[in-house]
Amino acid sequence: MKLILLGPPGAGKGTQAEVLTKKLGIETISTGVMLRAAMRDGTDLGKLAKEYIDQGKLVPDEVVVGIVKERLSQDDCKNGFILDGFPRTIPQAEALTNAGVEIDKVLSLEVDDEIIVERLTGRRECKACGTPYHIKNKPVPESGKCVCGGEIIQRADDNEETIRNRIKVYHEQTEPIKEYYASLGKVVSVDSAGTVEETNAAVISALGL
Numbered sequence: 001m002k003l004i005l006l007g008p009p010g011a012g013k014g015t016q017a018e019v020l021t022k023k024l025g026i027e028t029i030s031t032g033v034m035l036r037a038a039m040r041d042g043t044d045l046g047k048l049a050k051e052y053i054d055q056g057k058l059v060p061d062e063v064v065v066g067i068v069k070e071r072l073s074q075d076d077c078k079n080g081f082i083l084d085g086f087p088r089t090i091p092q093a094e095a096l097t098n099a100g101v102e103i104d105k106v107l108s109l110e111v112d113d114e115i116i117v118e119r120l121t122g123r124r125e126c127k128a129c130g131t132p133y134h135i136k137n138k139p140v141p142e143s144g145k146c147v148c149g150g151e152i153i154q155r156a157d158d159n160e161e162t163i164r165n166r167i168k169v170y171h172e173q174t175e176p177i178k179e180y181y182a183s184l185g186k187v188v189s190v191d192s193a194g195t196v197e198e199t200n201a202a203v204i205s206a207l208g209l
């Protein structure tokens with residue numbers, strides 16, 4: 001299965017990817033997780049990405065396309081993968097097609113903007129492994145640490161001003177790719193305004209798993 005998870009920031013892509021990765025036995029490739037890892041490591045890529053991410057802007061297409069192509073060429077992607085947060089623009093979607101990557105399905109998670117703002121301001125994540133948490137919906141373990149032992153943090157771009165900018169960028173640059181894949185008959189839409197469990201049940205059923 002080669003699956004794209006599409007949806008605005010805070011739609012639950014990372015959370016659903018976590019479940020689907022286990023169920024399908026395939027890797028999740030998250031450009032956000034890769035870029036944040038590069039930022040933590042202080043690499044040239046990380047320094048460049050930080051300038052965009054901190055403002056809620058998209059990292060340039062050629063940069064992101066490069067890291068995704070490299071990642072997809074690795075052995076553990078041979079039997080399929082889940083893309084979380086990529087593609088995010090029409091040129092990125094076209095780059096995937098031009099690289100000969102045949103996507104099976106695009107799962108579009110649908111949720112209103114105001115729910116997103118509430119969700120993202122309460123979101124936390126593991127600094128080490130990227131596992132998502134939420135102050136209301138998926139509280140951090142009692143130990144205060146992630147299940148992997150990592151430190152739990154709030155992302156710098158999960159503040160209201162940056163969140164609103166990321167939502168605007170989503171509508172302007174990312175939403176059009178739904179139409180791109182719909183014209184290829186690949187899009188399956190799921191309402192993700194409910195709980196994690198409700199969304200997950202809808203996702204499993206929509207994908208016929």
Ligand code: AMP
Binds near residue numbers: 031035052056086
């Ligand atoms: P995410 O973790 O998917 O919400 O991504 C966080 C930030 O990383 C985004 O707001 C962008 O600045 C950057 N980013 C992640 N994926 C991409 C992508 N496919 N194209 C451009 N920028 C991206």
